[in-house]
Amino acid sequence: MAPAQDETQPLLRSITNEGHQVYTSGDGAAAADEVTIVDFDPRGDPENPIDWPAPFKWAIVGMLAFMAFTVTMTCISIVPVASTIVRDLSPNSPSPETTSPGELKSATILLVTIWELGEAAGPLLIAPLSELVGRYPVMNCANLLFVLAGVLAATSGSVPQFVAARMLNGLAVAGNVLNPAIVGDMFVREERGAALSLLFLAPLVGGAFGPMIGSAVAERWGWRVVVWVMVGLAGTCETVFAVCFRETYKVAILRGRVKRMRGHAAGSGKTFKTVFDEVTEGEQTAGWKKLRDAVLRPAVVLMGSGVLVTMSLFSSVVFTFFYVYSTTFSDILLDLYQLSPVAVGSCFATFSVGSTISVIICNRALDRIYVRMRFLHKGVGKPEFRLPLAILGAFALPLTVAAYGWAAELRLPLLFLLFTVCAMGTALMLAMIPVMAYVVDAFGLFSASAMTGIIVTRCLMSTFLPLTTAPLVDKLGYGWGFTTLAGFMLLLAPIPMVMLRYGAYWRKSSKYSRDA
DSSP states (O other): OOOOOOTTSOOEEEEOTTOOEEEEOTTOOOOTTOEEEEOOOTTOOTTOGGGSOHHHHHHHHHHHHHHHHHHHHHHHTTGGGHHHHHHHHOTTTTOTTTSOHHHHHHHHHHHHHHHHHHHHHHHHHHHHHHHHHOHHHHHHHHHHHHHHHHHHHHTOOSHHHHHHHHHHHHHTOOHHHHHHHHHHHHSOGGGHHHHHHHHHHHHHHHHHHHHHHHHHHHHHHOHHHHHHHHHHHHHHHHHHHHHHOOOOOHHHHHHHHHHHHHHHTTTSOOEEEETTOOOSSSHHHHHHHHHHHHHHHHHHHHHTOHHHHHHHHHHHHHHHHHHHHHHHHHHIIIIISOOOHHHHHHHTHHHHHHHHHHHHHHHHHHHHHHHHHHHHTTTOOOGGGGOHHHHHHHHHHHHHHHHHHHHHHTTOOHHHHHHHHHHHHHHHHHHHHHHHHHHHHHHGGGHHHHHHHHHHHHHHHHHHGGGGHHHHHHHHHHHHHHHHHHHHHHHHTTHHHHHHHHHHHHHTTSTTTTTO
């Protein structure tokens, strides 16, 4: 532990021969046991991401958006051709005696949803690792693993190998976890909105174009070419990242600076530390202990809050309907409406249109509703004031799910089916976005761990719950099958309403949210 600083003495600044700003405790004498605290120069520092030129910072945001677009494209592009992949990789598929249609449908669904199982592990590892070793190595290693998993998928000779490759793809998605953190590293609070909006919009664009491109390429050249195209796109992203991306995490940058300064001052007996280093020995052991604690913290926060468990259950089931729709839409369009693969891919854009509508609604109304409710409660604001839009989405979603099923069952006009898909996208995001805002407000300092807990729960639910869709449809048909799923969602729909009424009292029972 560094010696205690004499609070009667000011922090005296000195400049090293590298031009780096440092802060020296004590009277500034060049003693052998002098402890030099290294930090960025507040007057401007070329290594401080906040002080980087605006064009370079926006170039990094563009790289992040490009990777977010690529990740969503890779995830969604195989959805329209998933059944083709399963039939191609299943040697028994031509034999109805050995492989039932239900088994093939379940394999097709798992081919798509297994991605989420990989993503469930990502937030637990990627964020803590980035705080231990920095954003640059974690982002590049994750991107490289993403590319290699794509190669494994493109060369798969069996369904299990393809499923394993897709799970690795999901595990290697670093952008969902690190993109907001990197934006926070580079921009002050007042300038982050536009950058985050671009990063939020990129996956929606990828989700709209992915199925369209995937189905068109697969129809002409086969599904493996689709995967290879995505590998090429991801490889291009990683090449750009490896060459142009710079470390943005303040702790990692300063520790690199300290390492260089120790090299220059070797043998002088001087000690250099960043403001984040509390010990000079055993730092690596302490770092890995922090990693362990960070991995476990989301589970601790989740289990320590009934509010968070309830909201996790709600948001997990809501998000599951994205994969319920994704894994059934192409079969409906191909088998019932007799559309071409290219037309099927184009129809997937309707869900992104609905999602975009919700993003616009939330951007315009979420803060206004909060301010209005705070005014009605004599200026006292509560996190629960974020939930009215979620109530609307929660009750609208089961209606759209049932309408989607009956539109397919009754062979209603294609335009009506597409309208139900668009409405489902609107209702789903309308139920999701306010919940995310609520968790951030309600858990304060623990919001990152709370969000991680929700993401992991959502990913696990999205991996396995859609597997119930095929048996329900086979037994009950699209109409009653989706009505059953809608009924399950309807049972959970009152959760935001109950939380709006009683959440403030319930939160007091948890030490992680009582002071929000």
